[in-house]
Amino acid sequence: MTWNEIRSDLLREHYFTGVHKSGLPIYVFPKKLTSVYALFATRYGSVDTVLPLPDGREVTLPEGTAHFLEHKLFENADGSDAFAKFSQYGADANAYTTYNRTAYLFSCTDCVSESLRELLSFVTSPYFTEQTVKKEQGIIAEEIRMGRDDPWDRCYGNMVRGLYEKNPVRFDVCGSEESIARITPELLYECCRVFYHPSNMALVICGDVSTSLVEEAADAVLSEYVPAKRPIRRAVAEKKEAHRARLTDSMQVAKPLFAIGFKDPVIPQSPAERLRRDAAMTMLDEILFSRSGDFYNRLFEEGLITPSFDAGYSASDTFAFNGIFGESEDPEEVLSRLTAYLEEVRQKGIDRADLERCRNALYADEIRAYDSTDEIANRLLSFVFDDAEMFSYPTLLQEITREELQELLCSVYREEYRTLSVILPSDRSDPARE
């Protein structure tokens, strides 16, 4: 197979990329560290709820199917568990499912080739029965309960449900006890056939490894596959405005939690433009909401918010939103202060010194991200699945202009795109409902 080398002089790093004859895109990032970290992932996550059947029909999948499948693939036909194999090699294996991907991974300090073959092999050798599916329903039901008891998870999930009416991003990645009860072995096999073809996947490996070792492992395990067309992820038609202005829930918390979401009205079709928008939004969040910024410090000094405060932008090809998270006795007051603050910055314009200070801080964060094999591999994978080039990101951070940021400030942070999710302590009533 042909390898292309991608270099960054700024980061003093490079990686190799190529497409294996099975159709699998492979990324090898050499790094002289002791541990090797590998990810074998598919572009299939909780937002992919439509399964195309061979006869052209489509079925809607129960919520939580991608995550359920992630659990089940570790089980082999002979009743053994993939974890046992990795354990022999001293490798630590795991997996995770997000809105738009499912990733299987291991990290090890020895037996790289053996672990890599096991990774490629167990993920592409599904085995399910009625009985094993039933057993997993009990385990995942407990995982769902665990998530339900996490107030920050609930506050975040409610914010996303407040922003989106139809987009499946509003479903919990794990699904519900009711939805996972509808999952059958046949459905899981069908999902594997459609979403787990190497052409729809990627292998990313970081550490002291050679391209030939990786290619040999792919040759050995994936010889039966030929390149195929990727299933298309269709965006669900959705209005630009937020679905709800406000969502309130109550739980076992000491102080109310809040999440203020802004649905991004624009999702560029071109991956390069999406990446630029992501970099700009990240920079804007840093300027507006970082711990050195005015908003955090004013509200904190007044006792309106606590050190649990954060903001971040999440984007993919079918959804994009910005979230501001914190704890406050009075989330409504935080919201009105936010509105006033955004108006103030719009009027005055972004401070040039603030902008450069934040640019430096983000530049340093970017460089620090290249010190560990797991961080590098996960980062590279997310760029790959966004069809973007990772090394262009630090350059983008240098290029984004003040005018671009001002434009975003005016077009995204608008009331009609906004939702407020609040978790109240169980013993308090919701003032808005009275």
Add this chain to the structure above:
Amino acid sequence: MIPQLYLSEFTATGARIPLRVCHTEKFKAGLLSLSAAFPIRERDSWMLALLLAVLRRGSEKYPSLSAINRRLDCLYGTEISIRNFYRGDLQIIGFAAELLDDSYLPTGTESLMDGVLELLCQILFHPLLDEEGCLLSRYVESEKQLHCDQIRARKNQPRAYAAERCRELLYSEEPIGISAYGTEEEVMAVTPRELTDFWRGVCRRFLPDCFYVGSADEGKVQSALSRILLPELQAEPVASPSLWGSEAPLRAPLRTEEALAVSQGQLALGFRTEITGRDPRFYAMAVYQEILGSSPIAKLMMNVREKHSLCYSCSSSYNAYKGSILILCGLKNENREKAEREILRQTEDIANGQISDAELAGALASLENAYRRIEDSPSAMEQYYYGRALAGMEITPEELRRRISRVTREDVVAAARTLRLDTVYFLRGTLEEKGGEELDDME
């Protein structure tokens, strides 16, 4: 191979300050930390937490939180983490900073190491004081409130709360069992004057261990510390306090249950063992802990979760400073007894020698992997070396791996037999029947 670790000492007011430097060019960001150990004492335990939070609010030169944070941004987004944790019967406080390597900075940039040390000294030794020489009452009152918020917020994370409660009960008669939070009444009663006196006392006792990983050499680190930190230190030489406490009391298992408005129950089992980190059987106990609840094919995972579908998570952890093992399991209330029986069965099985070749080999390989990767992370290296230094056992990860690789099945069985159940804590979830509400109906 882990790069060579240089250990040197420099002196301040007659006291010796250990400096550990690991010179390596493999990281883009290095690590600098200062940590000091104090015996855990009633009141001091939470006063230290409150004090550190107040100090972080403002100094003479950087008088507000935003001034400190802006200064950090100018030091290329360096983050300072404040540390405050227990190790054995000691409370460790200190600071750690991740420093971007000089070679990635534009030429002419000030030295980040000097800048960070200067800021740390400002925070610790030069807080903002009022005309009477007192910590600002505005900052003290605000941090008292935030500290009380934290006390109340402990129940926000049921799993961590159950683990914490089990530990408190397990160590109820030892210094490590002293609450790191205090009560709301105690905290609210502290005056700025009391906290200021306490701060002066801490300064007189602050003798840090210094640790650095990165591309600067030993001489450069020592020079920066001598120029910037040394003139600030006031501490007199004292004997280092010991991390090792007295033997745990023998008692019948203590059973406690609490209820909380959450949907999942949390079962926590606390065990004691006479084997601590300074026992020659420590290596066997580390292997035991992997087989029981830590390795990817641990018995708790394979049986309580995979075979009986009783939970999503079930795992154990070993505190080698105290000689204790804590098992945590999140489950439905109705499965509580079944899960406890199943967990105890796993501990008995190991004590009866039921360890497969794969389990033993897997545990050894998993530990080998974990100790080898220490050299991939500055913070893992710091944790390893500082932890060993506190314990008074300076052993390299290579030597430790060699000793673990020699552990036999018989050693593990013998270690397993020292375990005795001490505490059973159950957090009953009272929302179990509810849940799965349709949110759209809630507005």
